[in-house]
Amino acid sequence: MNKRKAWGEMVNPVVRSIPSSGIRRFFDLATETKEVISLGVGEPDFVTPWHIREACFYSLEKGYTMYTSNQGLLSLRQAIVQEIYNKFGVSYNPKDEILITAGVSEGLDLAIRATVCPGDEVIIPEPAYVSYAPCITLAGGRPVALFTTMEQGFCPTADQVARLITSRTKLLILCYPNNPTGAVISKKRLQEIAEVVCDTDLLVISDEIYSKLTYQGEHTCTAALKGMKERTILLNGFSKAYAMTGWRIGYAASNPEFIEAMNKIHQYTMLCAPITAQIAALEALKNGHQSMHNMVKQFNQRRQLMVNAFREMGLPCFEPGGAFYAFPEIKGTGLSSEEFSLKLLAEEKVAVVPGNAFGASGEGYVRCSYAASIKDLSTALQRIAGFVKRYGLRAKTNVIYKSLVIG
Amino acid sequence: MLEILKLLENEAKLSTKEIAFMLSLPEEEVRRKIRELEENKTILRYLTIINWEKAGEEKVTALIEVRITPQRDIGFDAVAERIYRFPEVKSVYLMSGVYDLAVFVEGQNMKEVSNFVATRLATIEGVTRTATHFVMKTYKRDGVILEDKEQERRLVISP
Ligand SMILES: Cc1ncc(COP(=O)(O)O)c(C=O)c1O
Numbered sequence: 001m002n003k004r005k006a007w008g009e010m011v012n013p014v015v016r017s018i019p020s021s022g023i024r025r026f027f028d029l030a031t032e033t034k035e036v037i038s039l040g041v042g043e044p045d046f047v048t049p050w051h052i053r054e055a056c057f058y059s060l061e062k063g064y065t066m067y068t069s070n071q072g073l074l075s076l077r078q079a080i081v082q083e084i085y086n087k088f089g090v091s092y093n094p095k096d097e098i099l100i101t102a103g104v105s106e107g108l109d110l111a112i113r114a115t116v117c118p119g120d121e122v123i124i125p126e127p128a129y130v131s132y133a134p135c136i137t138l139a140g141g142r143p144v145a146l147f148t149t150m151e152q153g154f155c156p157t158a159d160q161v162a163r164l165i166t167s168r169t170k171l172l173i174l175c176y177p178n179n180p181t182g183a184v185i186s187k188k189r190l191q192e193i194a195e196v197v198c199d200t201d202l203l204v205i206s207d208e209i210y211s212k213l214t215y216q217g218e219h220t221c222t223a224a225l226k227g228m229k230e231r232t233i234l235l236n237g238f239s240k241a242y243a244m245t246g247w248r249i250g251y252a253a254s255n256p257e258f259i260e261a262m263n264k265i266h267q268y269t270m271l272c273a274p275i276t277a278q279i280a281a282l283e284a285l286k287n288g289h290q291s292m293h294n295m296v297k298q299f300n301q302r303r304q305l306m307v308n309a310f311r312e313m314g315l316p317c318f319e320p321g322g323a324f325y326a327f328p329e330i331k332g333t334g335l336s337s338e339e340f341s342l343k344l345l346a347e348e349k350v351a352v353v354p355g356n357a358f359g360a361s362g363e364g365y366v367r368c369s370y371a372a373s374i375k376d377l378s379t380a381l382q383r384i385a386g387f388v389k390r391y392g393l394r395a396k397t398n399v400i401y402k403s404l405v406i407g
Numbered sequence: 408m409l410e411i412l413k414l415l416e417n418e419a420k421l422s423t424k425e426i427a428f429m430l431s432l433p434e435e436e437v438r439r440k441i442r443e444l445e446e447n448k449t450i451l452r453y454l455t456i457i458n459w460e461k462a463g464e465e466k467v468t469a470l471i472e473v474r475i476t477p478q479r480d481i482g483f484d485a486v487a488e489r490i491y492r493f494p495e496v497k498s499v500y501l502m503s504g505v506y507d508l509a510v511f512v513e514g515q516n517m518k519e520v521s522n523f524v525a526t527r528l529a530t531i532e533g534v535t536r537t538a539t540h541f542v543m544k545t546y547k548r549d550g551v552i553l554e555d556k557e558q559e560r561r562l563v564i565s566p
Contacts, residue, residue: 040564308428
């Protein structure tokens with residue numbers, strides 16, 4: 001009898017080559033720790049506003065439990081088009097330029113698979129959201145990291161982008177407001193980058209899932225810039241702004257050819273986004289402004305609480321203009337990101353995410369989510385202050401970095 | 408200033424420092440403003456919302472609709488005052504509609520409350536009629552859901 005190969009060897013080597021997420025290992029540890037206060041969560045601590053949930057009960061009572069068209073409910077696509085137009089002045093055709101997806105996650109995967117050919121290079125400014133590089137690798141592409149620093153406000157310069165472009169470069173992924181840094185990009189900077197992108201005929205995937213959570217300056221929609229609408233795949237969703245992470249609902253907007261290509265994959269893999277979630281999203285767009293603004297306001301207060309507390313304890317903290325993360329620099333403690341996070345968890349029962357989980361340029365930082373109750377934030381911040389004091393800070397670099405928008 | 412009030416209305420235990428951080432104001436300014444608000448009686452008191460049932464304490468609450476004959480010059484105010492001075496009375500509102508005052512009374516048991524209504528409230532001059540409705544269960548009070556089953560359900564760490 002032939003000796004069978006180990007199951008592991010039968011796994012697609014491309015999949016095998018993808019390192020499992022640094023977050024996952026940390027997740028297991030944090031889950032085992034009792035009574036931990038978690039600042040490691042990438043979702044709102046609010047529950048979906050009641051009127052949105054209520055609209056879904058009603059739809060279920062009425063029997064809305066079937067497939068929708070692959071592209072999603074036309075009424076939802078129309079509402080999305082209207083909102084993008086009102087906010088950013090970009091007009092899309094709801095018939096063939098919008099695709100409803102199961103979260104931005106699916107939109108991202110579709111956008112990459114629809115455009116990236118084997119060997120294509122994709123530029124990702126880092127620190128970056130954890131899904132970009134693996135999705136590119138799975139599509140046969142090659143992720144190319146663009147390192148950004150706190151000193152440059154965690155935003156790439158046009159020059160940095162230009163320097164990384166080769167004959168194989170196909171795509172640039174942008175994500176502002178940013179996870180994990182909270183950085184907001186200025187319109188001017190985005191325009192400079194857009195020029196390079198247009199000159200070199202690149203495509204852009206713009207993940208604007210945190211656009212509504214902008215506290216400083218104004219959000220600039222990449223597609224609104226000159227020459228950018230056609231070459232941008234705009235991704236957005238409902239998870240963050242409306243506290244709807246579990247519903248799995250988002251959308252992509254782009255030219256008809258790209259949307260059609262993405263829809264091709266979508267129809268065979270997802271078929272359509274869940275109808276209940278689509279109905280919820282429609283309710284969110286129609287009547288969700290008040291509850292959304294309420295949440296944004298609270299996030300902003302917590303943001304200031306956290307950032308000011310970090311600065312007071314002597315940790316340099318870049319001013320996060322959006323999203324719900326602060327990204328303090330912890331180099332002064334003499335610990336690496338992972339050491340800091342592990343010791344903080346063990347000694348103070350506070351969970352944060354080591355910055356290097358978001359790429360090598362995140363080393364020396366930790367990501368702290370302020371999507372938590374004021375009570376938990378206060379307790380957690382006190383514990384972190386005690387921790388930092390115990391380990392001491394080498395050079396007291398109390399420099400305050402403002403985000404570029406206001407600078 | 409409104410922002411300070413809104414924060415305190417939700418969480419009276421916030422420290423001046425926390426408020427200062429949250430609103431990006433100097434702590435000294437926040438302290439001064441709060442003192443001002445307390446002195447001019449914008450902030451009246453810092454109360455605690457308690458689920459007495461959980462504390463094992465039996466209490467009954469009743470809503471009493473009161474109709475009154477308004478008096479010349481002072482309208483409803485004089486009668487209202489005679490009612491709200493009683494410590495048993497927790498809240499009093501002047502209402503539009505079929506009755507005039509909505510009075511919330513708290514007591515140890517139904518007998519005590521009924522007794523109060525019959526001997527104290529109904530007998531006040533100007534009160535023409537009362538209707539007493541006992542509260543059977545409190546679901547939400549002052550914006551707070553008493554038995555909120557919506558707990559934290561998020562994963563500890565997520566991307
Ligand atoms: C930058 C970014 N993009 C996309 C997602 C995924 O969003 P969705 O829930 O819409 O799939 C997240 C979630 O953490 C995120 O932070």
